[in-house]
Amino acid sequence: MKKSPNLIFHILFLLLLISPSVFSWKKDEFRNCNQTPFCKRARSRKPGSCNLIATEVSISDDGDLIAKLIPKTQENNESQDAPVEVDSKPLLLTVSVYQDGILRLKIDEEQSLNPPKKRFEVPDVILDEFLSKKLYLQRLSEEKIDNDLGFSSVVYLDGDYEGVLRHDPFEVFVRERGNGKRVLSINSNGLFDFEQLREKKEGDDWEERFRSHTDTRPYGPQSISFDVSFFGADIVSGIPEHATSLALKPTSGPGVDGFSEPYRLFNLDVFEYIDESPFGLYGSIPFMISHGKARGSSGFFWLNAAEMQIDVFGTGWNAGQDKIMMPVDEKRIDTLWMSEAGVVDAFFFVGPGPKDVIRQYTSVTGRPAMPQLFSTAYHQCRWNYRDEEDVFDVDSKFDEHDIPYDVLWLDIDHTDGRRYFTWDKVLFPNPEEMQNKLAAKGRHMVTIVDPHIKRDDNYYIHKEASDNGYYIKDASNRDFDGWCWSGSSSYTDMVNPHIRSWWADKFSYGNYVGSTPSLYVWNDMNEPSVFNGPELTMPRDALHFGGIEHRELHNVYGYYFHMATSNGLVKRGNGKDRPFVLSRAFFPGTQRYGAVWTGDNTAEWEHLRVSVPMLLTLGLTGISFSGADVGGFFGNPEPDLLVRWYQLGAYYPFFRAHAHQDTKRREPWLFGERNTELIREAIHTRYMFLPYFYTLFREANMTGTPVIRPLWMEFPAEEETFSNDEAFMVGNSLLVQGVYTQRAKHVSVYLPGEQSWYDLRSGAAYKGGKRHKFEALEDSVPAFQRAGTIIPRKDRFRRSSTQMGTDPYTLVIALNSSKEAEGELYIDDGKSFEFENGAYIHRHFKFSNGKLTSSNAAPSGAGGNRFSTDCTVERIILLGLSPAPKSALIEPANQKVGVQLGPLTIRHGNSPSFLTIRRPNVRIEDDWTIKIL
Numbered sequence: 001m002k003k004s005p006n007l008i009f010h011i012l013f014l015l016l017l018i019s020p021s022v023f024s025w026k027k028d029e030f031r032n033c034n035q036t037p038f039c040k041r042a043r044s045r046k047p048g049s050c051n052l053i054a055t056e057v058s059i060s061d062d063g064d065l066i067a068k069l070i071p072k073t074q075e076n077n078e079s080q081d082a083p084v085e086v087d088s089k090p091l092l093l094t095v096s097v098y099q100d101g102i103l104r105l106k107i108d109e110e111q112s113l114n115p116p117k118k119r120f121e122v123p124d125v126i127l128d129e130f131l132s133k134k135l136y137l138q139r140l141s142e143e144k145i146d147n148d149l150g151f152s153s154v155v156y157l158d159g160d161y162e163g164v165l166r167h168d169p170f171e172v173f174v175r176e177r178g179n180g181k182r183v184l185s186i187n188s189n190g191l192f193d194f195e196q197l198r199e200k201k202e203g204d205d206w207e208e209r210f211r212s213h214t215d216t217r218p219y220g221p222q223s224i225s226f227d228v229s230f231f232g233a234d235i236v237s238g239i240p241e242h243a244t245s246l247a248l249k250p251t252s253g254p255g256v257d258g259f260s261e262p263y264r265l266f267n268l269d270v271f272e273y274i275d276e277s278p279f280g281l282y283g284s285i286p287f288m289i290s291h292g293k294a295r296g297s298s299g300f301f302w303l304n305a306a307e308m309q310i311d312v313f314g315t316g317w318n319a320g321q322d323k324i325m326m327p328v329d330e331k332r333i334d335t336l337w338m339s340e341a342g343v344v345d346a347f348f349f350v351g352p353g354p355k356d357v358i359r360q361y362t363s364v365t366g367r368p369a370m371p372q373l374f375s376t377a378y379h380q381c382r383w384n385y386r387d388e389e390d391v392f393d394v395d396s397k398f399d400e401h402d403i404p405y406d407v408l409w410l411d412i413d414h415t416d417g418r419r420y421f422t423w424d425k426v427l428f429p430n431p432e433e434m435q436n437k438l439a440a441k442g443r444h445m446v447t448i449v450d451p452h453i454k455r456d457d458n459y460y461i462h463k464e465a466s467d468n469g470y471y472i473k474d475a476s477n478r479d480f481d482g483w484c485w486s487g488s489s490s491y492t493d494m495v496n497p498h499i500r501s502w503w504a505d506k507f508s509y510g511n512y513v514g515s516t517p518s519l520y521v522w523n524d525m526n527e528p529s530v531f532n533g534p535e536l537t538m539p540r541d542a543l544h545f546g547g548i549e550h551r552e553l554h555n556v557y558g559y560y561f562h563m564a565t566s567n568g569l570v571k572r573g574n575g576k577d578r579p580f581v582l583s584r585a586f587f588p589g590t591q592r593y594g595a596v597w598t599g600d601n602t603a604e605w606e607h608l609r610v611s612v613p614m615l616l617t618l619g620l621t622g623i624s625f626s627g628a629d630v631g632g633f634f635g636n637p638e639p640d641l642l643v644r645w646y647q648l649g650a651y652y653p654f655f656r657a658h659a660h661q662d663t664k665r666r667e668p669w670l671f672g673e674r675n676t677e678l679i680r681e682a683i684h685t686r687y688m689f690l691p692y693f694y695t696l697f698r699e700a701n702m703t704g705t706p707v708i709r710p711l712w713m714e715f716p717a718e719e720e721t722f723s724n725d726e727a728f729m730v731g732n733s734l735l736v737q738g739v740y741t742q743r744a745k746h747v748s749v750y751l752p753g754e755q756s757w758y759d760l761r762s763g764a765a766y767k768g769g770k771r772h773k774f775e776a777l778e779d780s781v782p783a784f785q786r787a788g789t790i791i792p793r794k795d796r797f798r799r800s801s802t803q804m805g806t807d808p809y810t811l812v813i814a815l816n817s818s819k820e821a822e823g824e825l826y827i828d829d830g831k832s833f834e835f836e837n838g839a840y841i842h843r844h845f846k847f848s849n850g851k852l853t854s855s856n857a858a859p860s861g862a863g864g865n866r867f868s869t870d871c872t873v874e875r876i877i878l879l880g881l882s883p884a885p886k887s888a889l890i891e892p893a894n895q896k897v898g899v900q901l902g903p904l905t906i907r908h909g910n911s912p913s914f915l916t917i918r919r920p921n922v923r924i925e926d927d928w929t930i931k932i933l
């Protein structure tokens with residue numbers, strides 16, 4: 001199948017949708033919705049079937065809106081003290097309001113009524129800082145809406161929005177003040193259902209069987225489901241991780257040509273996953289963002305770590321239902337959220353712009369960590385670099401071929417029998433010397449550390465973990481014993497803060513023998529992957545610290561493992577250096593601990609294509625630092641595919657090549673001279689743009705806005721962009737379009753906006769607001785700089801990013817129709833946390849009235865520390881300026897410099913020429929202006 005021509009591929013692909021069994025993906029290993037009782041039950045419920053009403057509505061002492069949800073009966077229509085059914089005690093509803101227009105809705109069983117067990121609420125995700133931004137409600141106003149007999153309670157959200165709790169039927173929504181237009185709502189379709197915990201009665205059979213596995217389910221059914229509506233939405237996106245389009249296709253409704261399964265959120269190690277599927281992959285973020293031309297964006301986040309399934313309804317899904325409670329003429333997208341356990345802890349984000357929603361979401365779950373500079377450069381990985389000799393050979397070949405790289409990675413076989421934190425004594429006898437040799441060239445190494453611990457009494461990690469009772473227990477309270485890379489293995493219980501701290505200590509230089517300060521870490525298999533477990537993971541009835549069942553927290557396990565590892569790397573250097581840890585599993589908040597990648601993809605064109613919506617989705621849900629394995633993990637890419645993958649991957653926020661052990665070697669120089677040249681070009685492009693990327697990582701760190709963005713994030717009113725996930729923006733200034741077919745002759749690119757775009761290679765200008773057909777050039781994927789922007793670059797090539805520290809900058813100014821442009825540059829030491837005390841440089845560049853001005857963009861008094869650099873500007877390239885000026889005057893020095901025609905990049909000596917100010921030699925950290933004469 002791998003080498004079939006494109007048409008055949010598509011036919012096969014269509015067949016695949018009809019009969020998935022033809023594919024190698026082991027579908028039968030995994031449950032579908034029909035085999036998942038809570039999902040099946042929730043999906044079969046009819047709109048309007050929820051009979052709950054809100055009573056006893058009041059403001060609590062904590063300044064929240066509280067109410068009880070009880071079933072509607074004849075009696076309670078009149079009186080509040082009517083007897084209620086045994087299995088439906090009142091539920092407690094709490095609405096809290098936070099700054100920036102955020103509404104939080106919690107619904108849980110009432111603890112005062114002594115439910116059999118306290119349901120799990122996910123700790124350690126919500127920031128304390130967010131909690132401190134709570135607004136204490138003072139007043140509650142009541143009103144009648146839509147001919148209701150009963151009341152609705154209205155609370156103030158912020159200047160423009162209000163939250164509404166409708167009593168009967170129960171519904172919660174956010175609306176715009178003034179015009180009353182709805183933004184987001186829950187239970188408008190009456191699909192809310194909450195299975196309360198109860199005592200097991202004689203004859204209750206709660207066990208669930210799947211394949212050869214039995215889930216004892218000692219607490220019985222406890223699922224929650226409800227509908228959420230996004231008003232004014234043309235598209236919804238988010239809820240990673242699925243290998244599918246950015247705008248989520250409907251999964252339910254009449255004539256749905258999308259998927260028939262809901263989007264599943266259940267962290268799984270899916271061997272050879274297929275693209276174009278709602279199937280759940282390695283990580284889960286129950287956060288959805290909507291976007292529409294009319295209103296903009298809104299977002300909904302459900303903090304819940306149990307298995308979740310989410311339906312996106314197609315238009316007309318509820319036609320003929322008379323129980324719909326909202327204005328029917330309004331454009332909206334309805335969704336159904338179903339979870340196996342936990343509580344309702346939901347957040348409504350009002351936007352109204354896409355960047356506002358992400359700011360609001362990341363104010364709850366945290367902004368992305370600022371990475372070390374080296375980790376934003378190119379990474380070389382393979383399962384496995386065999387031994388030290390192999391490492392040195394690969395390392396020196398990069399130099400021989402003049403290809404920069406920053407990090408060399410070692411997979412599981414570098415260890416002594418897959419005991420993490422150890423080295424194979426024959427293959428890697430001198431690990432410290434090896435790391436130091438690479439470090440001398442400014443390079444780093446990464447080793448893998450997975451959560452499955454080999455059950456070997458001579459292995460110190462196992463010894464300590466089992467002696468201290470640090471392992472997750474099985475349903476009969478023995479150390480859970482499963483099969484993974486290291487054979488019979490157990491898994492440390494990272495939910496316990498004490499165990500996380502013990503784990504973090506394992507990374508000290510003293511404990512991790514053979515590690516040095518240039519060594520960083522990679523967490524794989526942390527879903528967790530258990531080869532002989534149900535669906536290749538941990539049984540749901542396994543037990544964690546505090547008696548929590550695995551089913552309640554499955555999706556957050558990998559997050560805790562990542563957190564503990566990341567904390568370990570901070571701890572080992574006494575908190576001086578920023579950590580770098582790559583993780584495969586993720587959860588909301590992962591962005592605070594490191595990078596993620598999209599797991600075990602395949603060397604196929606469709607996997608190259610789907611990498612873009614997958615990474616864009618991760619960025620929308622807070623995880624900006626992400627990448628897909630360049631080249632595809634499984635299979636052997638044909639050279640054309642590999643080259644195209646490098647050309648696109650050079651713009652991924654996390655840029656790493658990786659390959660399975662069964663694949664042929666594929667280091668950049670193994671495909672003939674021309675392909676080596678093309679790959680070198682692609683990697684050089686990334687190094688050239690490192691100052692721009694690093695500035696964007698800082699923007700993400702400050703605001704949550706991701707490094708790569710859907711076009712609609714920058715052009716929110718342009719409908720043309722809503723379903724475009726073949727192209728993306730890098731920051732607000734670059735547009736990149738992948739080439740996704742073999743031997744492509746042409747590429748069609750939509751350039752949004754009213755202003756022009758400058759081709760990165762030729763400098764030619766193209767009109768915005770238009771689709772263009774370009775010849776597919778061999779030497780790059782189409783990429784354009786937006787008119788009105790200034791991009792900082794470093795054009796001299798070194799062995800690694802760490803050797804570029806003192807290199808001078810090039811500024812590329814792309815003028816718009818008013819002959820103006822602006823941009824930013826952020827610099828710090830690339831390594832430590834000192835930037836948090838003000839040790840950084842943040843410049844703002846503005847070109848207008850024929851004058852380029854560099855001014856300080858750092859807030860005054862931003863901490864006591866200072867960062868300083870001698871770096872200068874060696875070239876300024878001007879795009880879109882005519883007539884050509886003769887010279888330029890630098891102020892305050894009052895020095896004149898020449899303006900010449902020069903090439904667009906140093907490397908492309910023979911490309912067309914552009915106006916270039918050569919060697920202005922102004923210092924990057926100073927204030928100055930350069931006036932065109």
Ligand SMILES: *[C@@H]1O[C@H](CO)[C@@H](O)[C@H](O)[C@H]1NC(C)=O
Pocket residue numbers: 072073074075077
């Ligand atoms: C509640 O009371 C109203 C008005 O008295 C009546 O019309 C309605 O049928 C009652 N609903 C139920 C469920 O008893």
Ligand SMILES: *[C@@H]1O[C@H](CO)[C@@H](O)[C@H](O)[C@H]1NC(C)=O
Pocket residue numbers: 366367368369370371578701702836
């Ligand atoms: C920015 O990154 C640093 C380092 O990772 C982190 O400590 C800090 O909390 C981040 N900033 C914000 C606003 O979250």
Ligand SMILES: *[C@@H]1O[C@H](CO)[C@@H](O)[C@H](O)[C@H]1NC(C)=O
Pocket residue numbers: 755787788789816817818819820821822
């Ligand atoms: C041109 O760019 C500048 C700087 O980004 C901006 O302020 C201005 O509005 C732009 N002009 C037009 C016509 O878009």
